[in-house]
Amino acid sequence: MSSSGATHKSGWFSDLYQKRGLSGPAAVILFLGFLLVPLLPGKFPIIVGTEVLIVGLFALSFNLIYGYMGQISFGHGAFFGLGAYATALLFRYFQMTAGGIGYFGFFLSLILALPLAALGSWVVGFFCVRLTGIYFAMLSLGFGELLFYLVFSWYSFTKGDDGIQGLLPPPFFQDATYYYYFTLAVVVLSTLLLWRITESPFGYTLRMLRDNRNRAAFLGINVRRVMLTNFVIAGTFAGVAGALWGPFQRSVSPHILGWAESGKAVFMTLIGGAYYLAGPMVGSIIYTALNAYVTRFTVFWPLTIGIIILVFVIFIPGGLLSVIDQRIRFRLSAGKVEEIRKGEPVSPPGGGA
């Protein structure tokens, strides 16, 4: 659809912006950028790019709970970890029974991570959705740590602190570039699904809960059921991200279930912008790339990220995308003043999120 002449500035960017908000053009730019990453010299950008995508998807799934539903979870890493461990253990199983992992076993162990992450998030969610606010956050943290210790101490099954090593994918996916593109495909597909969900009636039900939970109940919405459904959806997508993690790192270890991993999703979302679908992915690019490059020069990475978070929370609490959005809106409205003078009707740009 064309922009129907609502602004002077036309072209794909403002067209898409008018129709879909900032996340529309941002997604296109991000996608093109990701496609081109392997053209950068050396293997390092591809490795960093894969991590950006996987952890970015994890953060996107977290934001269903935070930005859309208005609750904060500090235990979301548990579902990332459940997905990763499900895939890793199935990998081990195929490697031991068949002597190595074929393409069938590879895809099967990835796919089976989904129902496991869904089941895990259903059980945890069942309890968490009874509470809201800080109590929801604390309970999710408690369950996250519980699952972490379960994996950590169940040595005979999970190899505890040693983690599970030697998760070598089949030959084609051993090539970092091919695995990168495979990851990109999965993440793009997941993001499209997440976009559909957030723009569905259910997505707006989530926003109602975020804005005013009681009122939503008086409008006939079963608040707990909505929260639980969303918790499971978010946990499942975290599981997708987790499943991609093991074959990428060639190993999994229990720390990925812990609160530090969950905290990453929170950081990324805050840096990028919680009220934008693309926000967490932008956050992941900043966070992961900085992590990768800063740790080359200094051991003070935690200090660095601490300062960055501080700056964001104090000066741009809406995240990077909110700043960009304001600038664009300002420029578009400067154009609109002219139109209003000409007596043309003006339609507001689509909602941000």
Place this chain on the structure above:
Amino acid sequence: MNGKILEVSKLSKRFGGLQAVKDVNFVLHQGDQTAMIGPNGAGKTTFFNLITGFHRADSGRVLFEGTEITGRPSHEIARLGISRAFQISNIFPKLAVLENVRSAVQAQMGRAFDVMGRADRIGVEEAEQIIRLCGLQGKQGVAAGELSQGDKKKLELALALSGKPKLLLLDEPTAGMSLEETRETMALVDRLNQDLKLTILFTEHDMSVVFNHARKVTLLHRGQIIMEGAPGEVRANETAQRVYLGGHPA
């Protein structure tokens, strides 16, 4: 006009030492337009909260269209056909006006859990109709939190109407509105009652609104109903004069 739509019997609610609602018996018939009046703290809002399942009654029963709804959760009661609009506007501030109403319409359609549909294509016409009805046309794209106080109250009413209610509970529908807005809103309330046959129960402090728009008035005082009747009767009643109307010559 004689089927009982709402029947409340011996309803009581205590908050600590405060008996907010005490042994209230109350009946609304199909098509009624009744006002509930009383001083601040009389228990009007608590009474609404009890009917809509926000508070759990200590004792007593509430029947809606013959079905017992005592103790049932708010969302179920809403789906049965009781909508309410709040005294302090209770909207979705970050969503645009259209998104507010459209989401409420989708909830009424039973689409709240629809994950794959497109929110911007479902129930839009109905939402726009309700927005026009409530006098919010031209403000569809405005974030609800940025509306004026009067417009927020109109949106409040629009949300209540999105539930396709049979019974509409309005808690001070014109509080914070200008005279003009008050007139428009109450005209709309009358239309809903007369044209759409909605049963309406409203609370109000503005006595001219009460006496011009209610066909029956119930006076609540310290959690108890002390007087019920036609507006004229209540106005002439001595007890009513003493506990409430004294300071408000109508």
